Amino acid sequence: MEYFLQQLINGITLGSIYGLIAIGYTMVFGIIGMVNFSHGDVFMVSAFIALIAFLVVSVWLGIGSVAIALIVMLVVGMVLTGLWSWTIEKLAYRPLRGSFRLAPLISAIGVSLVLSNFIQVAQDPRNKPIPPLFDPNDVIPITTGADGFAVVLAYKQIVIVLVTAVLLGIFWYVVQKTPLGRAQRACEQDRKMAALLGINVDRTVSATFVMGAALAAVAGVMYLMQYGVISYQDGFIPGIKAFTAAVLGGIGSLPGAVIGGLLIGLIETFFSGYFSLAYKDVAAFSILAIVLIFMPQGLLGRPEVEKV
Amino acid sequence: MSKPQDSTPSHTRKLFLGALLVAVVALGLFGPLLGLKTEQNMDNQLVLLFRPWHAIIAILACVAAYLVIQAIKIAAAHREATAKPVAAQPSALGKYLAPGGLSFVFIYPLLVILLVGTSGIPKWVDNFGILILIYVMLGWGLNIVVGLAGLLDLGYVAFYAIGSYSYALLSLHFGWSFWLCLPVAGILAAFWGILLGFPVLRLRGDYLAIVTLAFGEIIYLVAKNWKDFTGGGAGISAPRITFFGIKFDGTPDGFAAWLSWVLSGITTTFGFDPVTIPPAPWYRTMFLYYVIVVLALMTAWVTLRLRRLPVGRAWEALREDEIACRSLGINTTNTKLTAFACGAFFGGLAGAFFGARQGFVDPEGFKFIESAIILAIVVLGGMGSLIGVALAAVAMQGGTEILRELDFLKHIFGDDFKPELYRMLIFGSAMVIIMLWKPRGFVSVRQPTAFLHEKKAIGVDNVKEGHG
Numbered sequence: 001m002e003y004f005l006q007q008l009i010n011g012i013t014l015g016s017i018y019g020l021i022a023i024g025y026t027m028v029f030g031i032i033g034m035v036n037f038s039h040g041d042v043f044m045v046s047a048f049i050a051l052i053a054f055l056v057v058s059v060w061l062g063i064g065s066v067a068i069a070l071i072v073m074l075v076v077g078m079v080l081t082g083l084w085s086w087t088i089e090k091l092a093y094r095p096l097r098g099s100f101r102l103a104p105l106i107s108a109i110g111v112s113l114v115l116s117n118f119i120q121v122a123q124d125p126r127n128k129p130i131p132p133l134f135d136p137n138d139v140i141p142i143t144t145g146a147d148g149f150a151v152v153l154a155y156k157q158i159v160i161v162l163v164t165a166v167l168l169g170i171f172w173y174v175v176q177k178t179p180l181g182r183a184q185r186a187c188e189q190d191r192k193m194a195a196l197l198g199i200n201v202d203r204t205v206s207a208t209f210v211m212g213a214a215l216a217a218v219a220g221v222m223y224l225m226q227y228g229v230i231s232y233q234d235g236f237i238p239g240i241k242a243f244t245a246a247v248l249g250g251i252g253s254l255p256g257a258v259i260g261g262l263l264i265g266l267i268e269t270f271f272s273g274y275f276s277l278a279y280k281d282v283a284a285f286s287i288l289a290i291v292l293i294f295m296p297q298g299l300l301g302r303p304e305v306e307k308v
Numbered sequence: 309m310s311k312p313q314d315s316t317p318s319h320t321r322k323l324f325l326g327a328l329l330v331a332v333v334a335l336g337l338f339g340p341l342l343g344l345k346t347e348q349n350m351d352n353q354l355v356l357l358f359r360p361w362h363a364i365i366a367i368l369a370c371v372a373a374y375l376v377i378q379a380i381k382i383a384a385a386h387r388e389a390t391a392k393p394v395a396a397q398p399s400a401l402g403k404y405l406a407p408g409g410l411s412f413v414f415i416y417p418l419l420v421i422l423l424v425g426t427s428g429i430p431k432w433v434d435n436f437g438i439l440i441l442i443y444v445m446l447g448w449g450l451n452i453v454v455g456l457a458g459l460l461d462l463g464y465v466a467f468y469a470i471g472s473y474s475y476a477l478l479s480l481h482f483g484w485s486f487w488l489c490l491p492v493a494g495i496l497a498a499f500w501g502i503l504l505g506f507p508v509l510r511l512r513g514d515y516l517a518i519v520t521l522a523f524g525e526i527i528y529l530v531a532k533n534w535k536d537f538t539g540g541g542a543g544i545s546a547p548r549i550t551f552f553g554i555k556f557d558g559t560p561d562g563f564a565a566w567l568s569w570v571l572s573g574i575t576t577t578f579g580f581d582p583v584t585i586p587p588a589p590w591y592r593t594m595f596l597y598y599v600i601v602v603l604a605l606m607t608a609w610v611t612l613r614l615r616r617l618p619v620g621r622a623w624e625a626l627r628e629d630e631i632a633c634r635s636l637g638i639n640t641t642n643t644k645l646t647a648f649a650c651g652a653f654f655g656g657l658a659g660a661f662f663g664a665r666q667g668f669v670d671p672e673g674f675k676f677i678e679s680a681i682i683l684a685i686v687v688l689g690g691m692g693s694l695i696g697v698a699l700a701a702v703a704m705q706g707g708t709e710i711l712r713e714l715d716f717l718k719h720i721f722g723d724d725f726k727p728e729l730y731r732m733l734i735f736g737s738a739m740v741i742i743m744l745w746k747p748r749g750f751v752s753v754r755q756p757t758a759f760l761h762e763k764k765a766i767g768v769d770n771v772k773e774g775h776g
Contacts (some may be wrong), residue, residue, distance in 0.1 A: 034514070035514045035515075035517070035518060045341070048341060048346075049340055049341065051346060051354075052340045052344050052346060052356065053340070055344075055346060055354060055355070055356045056344070056356065059354075059355060059356060060356065076340075079336075080336055080337075080340065083336045083337060087333060087337060091740075092740045092743075092744070095744050096743060096744065101513055101514070102458070102513055102514070102517075103743050104743075105514050105517060106460075106683075106687055106739060106743055107739065107740045107743040107744070109462075109683065109736075109739065110684075110735075110736040110737065110738070110739030110740040111736065111740060112736070113680060113684075113732045113733075113735065113736030113739070114732070114733055114736035114740070116732070117729075117730070117731075117732035117733040117736060119341070121729050121730060121733065122341050122342050122345070122362075123341065123345060124345075124347075126348070128346050128354060129352075129354065131353070236676065240521070240522070240525070243518065247518075278529075278533040279529065281525065281529055282526050282529050282530065282533075285522035285523075285525050285526050285529075286522075286526065288518065288519065288522045289507075289508070289519050289522050289523065292508070292511055292515050292518070292519050293507040293510075293511070293519070296511065296515065
């Protein structure tokens with residue numbers, strides 16, 4: 001029971017990170033119907049930006065405060081990752097709108113290769129460890145089982161879940177209540193009609209990419225905090241898992257992406273906790289295949305009708 | 309020459325502002341990631357290294373690229389008034405490319421022996437020739453799936469892995485020879501292709517791509533973790549190739565002894581002295597080279613023949629417009645399944661060959677990046693064009709070797725500079741640029757397989773692709 005509770009806590013933490021990345025996939029898919037294959041690598045780039053921001057703050061400026069470091073990492077990461085995503089969309093995806101269907105996907109695979117190779121040559125291929133932001137022994141004990149297994153809640157896990165919840169709230173507000181969000185929802189329903197009604201579609205799509213990347217940057221900071229290490233290869237697997245989360249929740253649906261992210265996080269932790277650590281990625285990939293085959297509309301998605 | 313009309317001060321100002329914007333964006337992109345490098349110091353702690361010149365060079369390069377592109381655009385706008393649309397014409401070069409290339413492939417090892425001697429064989433025939441030909445074959449195999457049927461398969465390397473492991477395991481447990489394992493490996497791979505294809509081929513193009521990617525990763529992870537069966541990360545050994553049962557070694561039953569016996573038989577019949585051929589390791593390399601040439605050509609030949617069959621035409625129709633196909637009564641699932649199985653079959657053959665060439669199979673050769681490289685070859689070659697795919701494979705593998713040889717760049721950028729590390733940067737950008745500029749690849753003339761009265765080649769830019 002205690003073991004179960006601990007895995008539940010760990011799974012929710014991991015799931016928050018996947019959920020944040022999954023929103024980027026689901027929004028872009030909703031608005032232009034494209035699988036943004038490079039999103040996982042954008043996430044990895046954001047973690048590197050956060051890492052550099054952290055080092056500037058802690059090593060160069062000598063500021064020891066965790067809160068300041070965290071805020072700087074989040075702000076710098078969100079702004080610069082948004083800039084990366086804006087540039088990528090403008091250069092590699094926008095000219096391909098209206099080309100054949102697989103063209104943006106192939107272009108995105110190219111971008112993904114470029115991003116991971118760029119980080120590999122710019123920051124060398126080694127793993128980059130950072131010291132833990134919070135003291136690992138400083139945890140909140142919850143219960144202790146009969147066999148002495150202590151269930152604990154680490155501070156970083158609280159921060160991860162809280163930051164995720166707050167940012168999701170802001171994000172939900174932007175999409176539901178602001179003119180930009182309204183334009184996004186309009187473009188999602190019918191891009192041509194939205195353009196006829198005076199919405200600047202290109203700008204709305206750009207904003208969507210930037211928002212998705214900013215949330216991926218939050219995930220990047222959280223990932224760095226949770227695992228304390230990043231390398232140029234670390235975008236691929238989380239990217240695919242977040243895509244799985246988006247598909248599981250119903251691609252195009254925002255609450256679906258969050259729910260899917262939490263589910264994937266939980267499934268992964270429970271699978272590695274109770275069955276096999278080596279095959280946890282196999283479990284995630286199998287879920288992706290099974291969901292796409294038997295339930296392509298996902299949990300909260302709308303069934304898609306193919307139009308000529 | 310008169311100045312372009314729009315080159316007014318306001319235009320110059322616009323150009324300047326544009327360049328400024330590019331510089332600012334590039335500063336944001338490359339400033340932190342190139343200008344500051346994270347490094348571990350003696351105490352294993354990360355520190356930052358300030359490298360302003362890296363970032364400045366990157367920013368200047370971006371501004372220069374922006375200005376060049378704008379100049380090209382202005383020049384193109386100028387030319388547009390006078391230029392007429394040009395229909396694609398098959399050039400004379402294209403006519404001789406296939407037979408010329410084919411003859412070159414056949415005499416290439418002999419040329420290597422003539423020019424560099426037998427000591428050059430491990431490098432030029434094994435590393436260069438055989439490796440490129442493996443990629444040519446994989447490219448042609450994937451071309452059936454992506455180029456002809458228009459199904460994006462991101463997990464093609466899984467079939468390559470299945471072929472390799474089939475060969476290694478069958479010969480390990482049953483002692484089967486390469487020539488028996490080869491077709492079995494192909495059939496097993498095709499079988500897996502069908503098994504995977506049945507449920508997933510109802511999916512839309514991009515979903516299909518992601519599921520195949522997941523399948524590829526599952527195969528890789530299983531190969532890595534199922535230690536009892538596949539040997540895990542340590543791999544398993546696969547027997548070397550034999551000349552139809554005769555081993556390439558110095559034993560009395562070996563290839564050299566056998567060749568001596570055959571040649572002596574001929575010479576003594578005509579009254580000459582018997583000859584002895586000394587054993588040498590390069591006979592096997594030469595034999596491997598011609599085996600992969602034959603396998604690759606078989607792939608090309610089958611592709612060409614299949615394109616003339618109803619199923620091949622159905623593939624191409626499916627690529628152009630799936631809904632129209634369905635309306636015309638083509639069973640799209642079966643059609644996709646055959647394309648998938650054919651592609652997988654050739655992937656499996658290439659995999660078995662790879663196992664026989666390495667003498668060893670381990671999971672590291674079957675990561676996603678290999679699928680991406682093979683896909684890049686097919687995309688850059690102009691999906692559907694056999695010659696284009698072959699040229700792209702040569703450019704990809706040959707290009708990597710050339711990057712390795714660019715030693716003079718070390719004098720400019722310092723000794724740590726390894727140009728071959730930039731390989732994926734270059735090929736990734738090439739994939740993007742090809743999609744933007746020529747979505748149908750470099751070799752962009754495709755012969756329609758069905759025609760009414762006369763055969764006409766049309767520029768693929770004029771062919772609209774449906775949303776399949």
